[in-house]
Amino acid sequence: xxxxxxxxxxxxxxxxxxxxxxxxxxxxxxxxxxxxxxxxxxxxxxxxxxxxxxxxxxxxxxxxxxxxxxxxxxxxxxxxxxxxxxxxxxxxxxxxxxxxxxxxxxxxxxxxxxxxxxxxxxxxxxxxxxxxxxxxxxxxxxxxxxxxxxxxxxxxxxxxxxxxxxxxxxxxxxxxxxxxxxxxxxxxxxxxxxxxxxxxxxxxxxxxxxxxxxxxxxxxxxxxxxxxxxxxxxxxxxxxxxxxxxxxxxxxxxxxxxxxxxxxxxxxxxxxxxxxxxxxxxxxxxxxxxxxxxxxxxxxxxxxxxxxxxxx
Ligand SMILES: [Fe+2]
Numbered sequence: 001x002x003x004x005x006x007x008x009x010x011x012x013x014x015x016x017x018x019x020x021x022x023x024x025x026x027x028x029x030x031x032x033x034x035x036x037x038x039x040x041x042x043x044x045x046x047x048x049x050x051x052x053x054x055x056x057x058x059x060x061x062x063x064x065x066x067x068x069x070x071x072x073x074x075x076x077x078x079x080x081x082x083x084x085x086x087x088x089x090x091x092x093x094x095x096x097x098x099x100x101x102x103x104x105x106x107x108x109x110x111x112x113x114x115x116x117x118x119x120x121x122x123x124x125x126x127x128x129x130x131x132x133x134x135x136x137x138x139x140x141x142x143x144x145x146x147x148x149x150x151x152x153x154x155x156x157x158x159x160x161x162x163x164x165x166x167x168x169x170x171x172x173x174x175x176x177x178x179x180x181x182x183x184x185x186x187x188x189x190x191x192x193x194x195x196x197x198x199x200x201x202x203x204x205x206x207x208x209x210x211x212x213x214x215x216x217x218x219x220x221x222x223x224x225x226x227x228x229x230x231x232x233x234x235x236x237x238x239x240x241x242x243x244x245x246x247x248x249x250x251x252x253x254x255x256x257x258x259x260x261x262x263x264x265x266x267x268x269x270x271x272x273x274x275x276x277x278x279x280x281x282x283x284x285x286x287x288x289x290x291x292x293x294x295x296x297x298x299x300x301x302x303x304x305x306x307x308x309x310x311x312x
Contacts, residue, residue, distance in 0.1 A: 011120040038105040049084030068205040074153025099161040119168025150207030177271035182236040224299040229290035239278040
């Protein structure tokens with residue numbers, strides 16, 4: 001039986017988190033309700049639409065041969081390159097017909113339990129704003145290009161779409177055990193920075209890789225990073241960086257494997273065995289690892305972002 005999530009939880013209404021559980025404090029803007037949904041998607045200027053088009057063209061130049069075929073197929077099914085920032089209503093109708101998911105506009109950051117609740121109901125919360133020209137290459141806060149271009153095409157894959165919904169349902173159990181950091185690491189190393197075996201090599205399916213030009217090349221081809229086969233317990237104990245390329249990536253055999261590895265695991269047992277915080281540094285290779293490629297880590301050893309180190 002699946003025990004990633006709490007089986008009896010009702011996801012139709014927004015559950016209240018236990019006040020004893022720590023989640024990042026966020027002040028709710030006055031114009032959004034308890035669901036944190038924006039009343040409407042932002043109306044983009046011609047300049048903002050042009051930013052989308054330029055970002056789209058740049059990534060689509062880089063991604064064939066580097067992105068998972070499910071991702072590339074998703075960009076076609078949803079015609080994400082038809083010009084300008086996609087309208088969420090149109091995207092939701094098309095995505096809904098494929099896998100029952102929709103895309104909903106939210107402010108930049110939303111509380112964990114609200115995020116989990118939307119995923120559990122097959123709603124993908126997407127940021128409204130688009131990066132400025134000055135931040136064309138890299139932003140820390142996810143914008144609409146990261147959220148829609150990076151995440152939404154993968155939701156056209158039925159197995160992957162089920163995995164992300166189960167992940168949302170899993171949030172409450174993690175909160176009950178106060179192990180949101182561990183569950184967050186699983187999201188980080190799969191939904192944001194995951195690699196999958198394909199055509200005898202690795203391809204990216206994580207949105208953090210797919211939406212950035214440097215990481216799209218680095219994650220798949222560079223000699224610096226470790227590429228390690230995904231082991232759920234290990235990943236949930238592993239720290240990660242939010243402001244640089246990843247020193248280690250985790251690789252799955254298929255989306256069906258990812259689904260079975262997570263949804264069919266006894267997460268009560270995992271949470272009971274986890275210490276608070278992380279056990280392994282993000283550069284670590286440990287005894288139990290099934291290492292696909294051991295990285296040189298030279299990019300990070302030379303200082304990483306801001307040091308002038310070349311991401312090789
Ligand atoms: Fe993301």
